[in-house]
Every structure is written in structure tokens, then in C-alpha cells.
Amino acid sequence: MKKWSLFCFLLLMTLSIKFHAQEIVVNRSDDLNNQYQFKLLSTVLSRAQDKKYQIKQYDHVLNQTQMVQKLKSQELDVMWAGTKKLYEQELRAIYIPLFKGLLGYRLMIVREEDKDRYRDINNIEDLRSINMGQGRLWADAKILQSAGMNLVTTLKYENLFYMLEGGRFDAFPRGVFEPFSEIKKYKHLPLTVEPHLVIAYPLAAYYFVRKDNNELARVIEDGLLKLIESGEFDQILENDEMVGTALSKANLADRTIIRIDNPYLSDKTPFNDERLWYKF
Numbered sequence: 001m002k003k004w005s006l007f008c009f010l011l012l013m014t015l016s017i018k019f020h021a022q023e024i025v026v027n028r029s030d031d032l033n034n035q036y037q038f039k040l041l042s043t044v045l046s047r048a049q050d051k052k053y054q055i056k057q058y059d060h061v062l063n064q065t066q067m068v069q070k071l072k073s074q075e076l077d078v079m080w081a082g083t084k085k086l087y088e089q090e091l092r093a094i095y096i097p098l099f100k101g102l103l104g105y106r107l108m109i110v111r112e113e114d115k116d117r118y119r120d121i122n123n124i125e126d127l128r129s130i131n132m133g134q135g136r137l138w139a140d141a142k143i144l145q146s147a148g149m150n151l152v153t154t155l156k157y158e159n160l161f162y163m164l165e166g167g168r169f170d171a172f173p174r175g176v177f178e179p180f181s182e183i184k185k186y187k188h189l190p191l192t193v194e195p196h197l198v199i200a201y202p203l204a205a206y207y208f209v210r211k212d213n214n215e216l217a218r219v220i221e222d223g224l225l226k227l228i229e230s231g232e233f234d235q236i237l238e239n240d241e242m243v244g245t246a247l248s249k250a251n252l253a254d255r256t257i258i259r260i261d262n263p264y265l266s267d268k269t270p271f272n273d274e275r276l277w278y279k280f
Contacts, residue, residue: 021052024077024216027067028057032181036240037080037098041207043236044223051219063155064137071210078216082139082205088266092211095270096224097204099177100237100278104203104262106140106173107250108132108194109164109182115192118171124148127199127258131169133160139264140173143201147260165189173199177246198252201260204269228275237278 024045029038038055045053058076070076071091082103083093097103110117121127128148134141136153145151152169154160161182164172171194174182179193209216227233237243270276 021054023056024053025056025058025075026078027076027080028061030061032185032242033178034080036237036243037205037207039240040098040224040227040233040236041078041080041220043227043232044220047223047226048219051215053219063135071208074210077209077213078220079208080205081208082203083265083269084139084142085264085266087208088268090211091208092213092217093268094207094209094217094221094224095204095268096221096228097206097270097276099175099205099243100234100276101202101204102177102243102278103175103205104201105176105252106199106201107176107179108171108173108197108199109161109179109191110171110194111165111167112190112192114170115194116196118194119196121197121258122256124258124260127197130171133164133169133172135160139203142264143203143260143262144173146263161186161189161191165191176250176252177240177243180245180249181242193249195251196256198250198255198257199260200257201262202265202269202271203262204265 026038026041027034029035038057042055045055058070062070064081067076067079067081068087068090071079079091080098081087087093108118118130121130124147128150131150131152132144133152133154134144135157136155141151141153152163154163160172163169176198183191183193207220209220224233227236238247
């Protein structure tokens with residue numbers, strides 16, 4: 001009888017915790033580009049001390065403008081994206097770079113036949129001779145445009161690979177951890193990672209919540225800082241399939257680095273905290 005009573009008590013406690021768990025709606029994480037951010041957030045929320053959280057993914061893929069709108073209308077609770085001043089003005093950013101600045105190291109996806117075409121490019125003036133593809137709403141598009149780059153843009157991410165293959169532009173700059181898995185995903189297209197260059201500019205991706213969601217912002221920030229202090233943040237980052245593959249294949253030390261300013265970062269960017277930035 002006592003064992004049965006204990007079992008019932010534990011079952012009721014479990015159901016009660018689940019019933020009272022706060023649902024957190026996030027943008028979808030079906031593809032590799034979003035799985036690290038989802039795992040990191042899941043780890044943080046699963047360890048929250050004062051409240052239980054249950055993550056739910058939005059029912060379809062949203063572009064960044066839609067994510068901002070859904071967040072402001074309370075249909076989303078958390079989004080992640082490369083930061084813009086506008087996002088930081090309209091939303092509440094958690095100022096811990098999710099990729100420790102790796103997002104600002106860009107390798108170019110090019111057509112296989114052109115992989116050695118850029119061997120003699122050494123500076124920003126040379127780089128301006130290349131037509132590049134970008135998402136129209138991405139933070140990178142504005143950064144590259146401000147540096148005088150020639151861009152072809154589209155709203156749909158998937159279109160960029162077919163536009164590149166079809167000759168609409170010459171190169172598709174991607175974060176250092178992105179192109180190798182993307183080449184694998186689009187292996188039916190004759191695309192490859194350009195082997196000679198890396199474009200570098202300061203860029204951070206953050207989690208964003210609504211302006212007034214102070215509790216959730218605190219939980220996420222505190223959780224991320226605990227992971228950083230324990231070293232688990234770096235482990236999750238480097239063990240991610242995309243990031244780990246990229247760091248082993250990118251050969252950054254052997255590439256020509258072309259640096260570009262990012263005039264769109266806010267003065268709240270935490271450059272002074274060395275813990276938050278990746279060291280090669």
C-alpha cells in the first residue's frame with residue numbers, strides 16, 4: 001500500500017510539473033543551420049532552477065522579418081539571428097554571441113569550375129569585382145553592401161544555391177561552419193567551397209526575446225554564462241556537426257584574410273569580454 005501511495009505521489013508530481021511547465025515557442029530547427037542554436041537553448045532551459053520550460057517549435061519555417069513580427073505579437077517567445085541594430089531596438093537581445101564570433105568568418109561557396117578563380121584576390125578592392133549572393137533580409141547583406149560589394153539578393157535561402165549554379169552571381173559567402181554541410185546537402189549541384197579566401201567582419205548572433213520578457217531573458221543569460229564558466233558552451237559548439245566539420249576543413253591559417261568593417265553593430269556588443277569570442 002505504501003509503495004502504491006508513493007508511486008501515485010510521484011506520478012502526480014511528474015504530471016503536475018509537466019502541466020505547469022511554461023511553453024516556449026521558437027523558430028523551427030529542422031535543418032543543420034539551426035540545430036546548434038536549438039540544442040544550446042534546450043540545454044539552458046532544461047537546467048532552469050525556478051521554473052520548468054517546455055520548448056515547442058513553430059509549425060512552419062519563418063524568415064527573419066516574420067520571426068520578428070511573430071515575436072512581437074507573442075506567437076514566438078525566442079528567436080535567434082545575426083544581430084542588427086533594428087532587432088536590438090525592437091527586441092531584447094541576450095548579449096552572448098552564440099557562435100563566439102565565428103559567424104563573421106565567411107567562406108565562399110562557388111561553382112566547382114571556378115574554385116581557383118579567386119587565387120589572386122588579396123584585398124577589398126579585388127573582392128569588389130565579385131558578384132555575391134545573399135539573403136535580402138540578412139544582416140550580412142547590409143554589411144557587404146556598406147563595403148561596396150556587388151550583391152544579388154533573394155528572400156528564399158534555398159534559391160541562392162540554384163542561382164549560383166545558374167550563374168546569377170559568382171560566390172555565396174557563408175559563415176565558416178555553414179558551407180561544408182550545405183555543399184553536402186546540395187550535392188546534386190556542381191558547387192564547392194572556395195579554398196583561398198576568408199572574409200572577416202565582426203558579427204554576433206544572439207537569442208532575442210520580447211522587450212518586456214525580463215524573466216525569460218534572465219533565465220537564458222544566466223544559463224549561457226554558467227555554460228561558459230563550466231566550459232560546456234565550447235564543448236557544445238565544437239561538437240556540433242556543422243561547426244566541428246568546418247573547423248577541421250576550413251584551413252583558416254592558410255587562407256588570405258580580407259577584413260571588412262561592420263558599421264551596424266551596436267555599442268552594446270560585448271567585445272571586452274574575451275570569454276565570449278572564439279580564439280583560433
